[in-house]
Amino acid sequence: MKALAARRHHPLAFVAILLLALVATGGLYAAFQPRSAQAESYSQDDVDKGEELFLANCASCHGTNAQGMQDDSGNTLGPSLIGVGAAAVDFQVGTGRMPMQNSGAQAWRKPPQMNDEQTRQLAAYVASLGPGPSVPDEEALSSKDADLENGGNIFRVNCAMCHNAAGAGGALTRGKFAPSLSGVESKHIYEAMETGPQNMPVFNDDNISASDKRDVVAYLKALDEQGSPGGISLGSFGPVTEGLYAWTIVLSLLVGCAVWLGAKAK
């Protein structure tokens, strides 16, 4: 990627990249598009157990056949889960968003209520309803050969406007928000891009390829790990928190000095 970038100034480079990219996209398309429930092996037993869990915990909103439900006035109680895939279940249940405590603008991240095994069984059941994105495997998340620069670039163009450049989160309309990404598991970030939970748009592999997603995940992990070389990051919210800090902590220190200076010695 770096080599490509360096050559970009050649007039013909664009054509070369375009051709390469076309081939790559085509290849990726072929390789990743049909990723579905079949890519992961779930036993019939998993599916059956998952169905039990589903009926007990989810069916009240999503319907007994996961077909989705509406209340009397036509508002959606829970959307249809046919075709959302195992990834959606793993994300929603694995981050504790589902089962939802009460309806509101948006489901919140909270400690998961199902253990890993139960989450897997639920995922198996939902995956069996129709083809959809599967849970990414280790390889898809490996940051070993990831291109951080590419990940950062994709993140800034596609994600930072909602999640903030540092992944600190941001506001959407009418009480909805894009959550903070710090401390979120890699696979959950990946699944969120793939399935577009709640108001987040879907970034399937046709939009951001599997390797690009891996780069984004790796970039976020790198941001987390590198810390803040300048010191306390103040939540990475930028100039506002910096200004608040100047008006509170720094001003208090200065006032303290001034009062000491102006007071008569004992």
Added chain:
Amino acid sequence: MATTTPTRPSTEAPEDSGSEGRMLKLGAVGGDWLDRRVSGAGLVRFFGRKIFPDHWSFMFGEVALYSFVILLISGTYLTMFFVPSMDEVVYDGIYAPLQGAHMSKAYESTLHISFEVKGGLLFRQMHHWSCLVFMVAIFVHMFRVFFTGAFRKPRELNWLVGFALMVLGMVAGFTGYSLPDDVLSGNGLRVVDGLMKGIPIVGTYISMLLFGGEFPGHDIIPRFFTIHILLVPAAILGLIAIHMVMLVLHKHTQYPGPGRTERNVVGFPVFPVYAAKAGGFFFLVFGIITLISATTAINSIWVYGPYDPSPVSAGSQPDWYMLWTDGGLRLIPGWEFTIFGYTVSLNILLPMVVYGGLLAFLALYPFIESWVTGDDREHHLLDLPYNAPVRTGIGVAWITEYLILAMAATNDLIAVKLHLSINDLTWTFRIAFFLAPVIVFYITKRLCLAMQRQKRDLALHGEETSKVVRMENGEMIEIHEPLNEFDRWVLVQHDDYRPLKAGKGVSALRAAATSFFFKDQLAPVTPTELREALEHAGHERHKIDELTGGDYRTPDVRSH
């Protein structure tokens, strides 16, 4: 300028004889050698024993001055490494997540300063923190001057100079904030471009001239660099010089107190006490800013990424002193109309008018107030803020309006942190913009009047001793300890103002204005009132003493 020799308090100077010889020699250098070359003695005589009053609230102007010095020092260091160019390079520094990225030389050199120059990040952070402190100090200093009435004759012009310094500080800050050419500041510039385009007729021309073509172009960083390191600092230095000269000419104001009059200044001489205190204070401010820069990150531009017109980050705000200029842009509804086929963007122009109005009011306030009061005297004794309830209310209302605009500019962060709806917040701020200043003005004025009443009682009756005596007729009386004359003086020295009636050289407008300012004014204690109060207290005291024989202990305690 006339030279005064201030009255030195009569103390025997404790000097040990050994060092006296050396001190004399140093004195000779200042008094003689320099004098024969640059009239040094006259300067030493003029400045050496100039008197400055001591109060913590007088230090914020100094904080501003000192943080400006730190800005110059750290800024000079940064210019040694910064490359003000928008030419494109491919990054190959140590920051892995940007290796291979295309960026401007300005951004690359800022990364270089942050990560590869020893002490570079420290100086960058010191430069940015001292900028924030500079602006904080200017505002606090302005509030102090405003609320104590220090802007009154003869200091109106110095108020204007200070006001200009505040505006220049904003320009310096904004141009500096834009220099690293990162996504955050780039989007700030884009907003500026949008604002300029919104100006009728000439807008698009101004935009093209500033950016050297279409936004972002290749010129804006080098141009801002020149403005930031040459034009604005030179203007600030010049105005600081004028500010200081006027300060020396007027001599510093002082709070009212025993022995302090409109005709004197009570405090400590520049040499040696103030030289040590003010000089030392520079190092204190320097130390605090350095400590903050060592421990707290500011403007981590590598997280924002190199500027590109496509990306933007949630929570995109300018530095705090520019926040208020963003707030109005968020609150204004989408008003725009077309006249003869030409577009008029009220959603840009109206906020600008509001900002201009707020600034103009602040700048002109001394002249407005002196027109109302008709007060032509020189003022060197400060007002205590509660003795000027309307002025204090106006000041707090102004700050409230400023704060609402600044908070409106952070509505997305407030929404996400407090889990509120950004739309509801916007509406709340829209309503608060009109209501809050009025309410705050009223509350502040009432609080001031309540304090005046309380101070008035204190001056007349003294402090409560919490000793209560029941008289023979069942009346309960608390014994008050009268104030000493020094403490009382602070409470009784201020002037009284009365509203004027229209006619006899007073216009109806001015009469209304004086009524607005002074109709609820509480008259200060007069000598007659105090005499009566003291007589009354003495009379009561006499009765109590007769009853108790001067022994205020309760009978059961007494019997033991």
Added chain:
Amino acid sequence: MSDHVNENRESEARSSSVSTIAPKEGGGFPNPGLPPHIHRQADENPRAEKRAERMVAAMFVLSVLGTVLFVASYFIFTPLGTNLLGTPGTLHAVHWSNLFTGIGLAVAVFFIGAAAVHWAKTLMPDEEWVEERHHIEGSDETREVAASIITDGLEESGVGRRPVIVTAMVAALTALPIAVLAPLSTFGPLPGNKLHHTFWKKGLRITRDTDGTPVKASEVAMNSIFHVMPEGLTEDMEDYLEQRAKAAAVLIRIDPALGQNQESLDNGYQGILAFSKICTHVGCPVALYEQQTHHMLCPCHQSTFDVTDGAKVIFGPAHRPLPQLPIEVDAEGYLVAGGDFPEPIGPSFWNLHKDK
């Protein structure tokens, strides 16, 4: 105090307008004068004096230690070379460098200040001095002389007597500032029709913003958003960023049944709609797309656009809808532009609606 009152009366007499100052009954209270001085411990107790002296000296010594720490850590905690705590060339190394050099410098400077202030407070004389003020204004004589200098000077120059010169001078002084416009004009080109056109034109493929690959209609899933740029807009172009600043767009696919604006749907392709990403208020990239509400939000000033209704503004300071890029599909199934945006993108300006 009596001075003060007298002065009030003087100036009231001189004041041109009626003043609101109420006269003080009997001239008000007399100023009691400076209160008796209270001595400090160090003034009376030699041991307290010694203690203060030692304290001041200790703080200066602390400052020396701070300087030593600063200089030492400048060389033993470096970002790239020696670093006792972090791997050189990482941000951790930068962190330690910043922290230690910073604390060293902070101690070095802070304690010079603390020592000086403590010295002044405890050991230098703390009895207050009184300095008399002088009137700011000069003496009557000075003012008269000044006035006559100006009057005489004007008289000598003949300003009043030579209207021709004065008129010509006013003309010259008025003309000269206009000359500033000439050099000013070289600061940038005239707008011309630049603001009315972007890089998009009919037949240009729509490519992904980050890697420049073209997008097929079949790839645009329901409820997804693509950040796109025109094909052929490459980094080697002189005006690369300027063109990106205008061409930035998004592709969104909605269920056509939700569409409320037929014209907008007609300019799209099977529910795939392309809009300018640049806000029509002051030009921030509007890219916060909510896939369930189909609203786009601007992060800078919260203008909200309804994608199902031709990106009409439903909240916030923007007025115009986001201009829509007409799109088509080429023979290979790739999305292409059907032309440029129908009106200028980004912030409104004066002659926005004038064709160029």
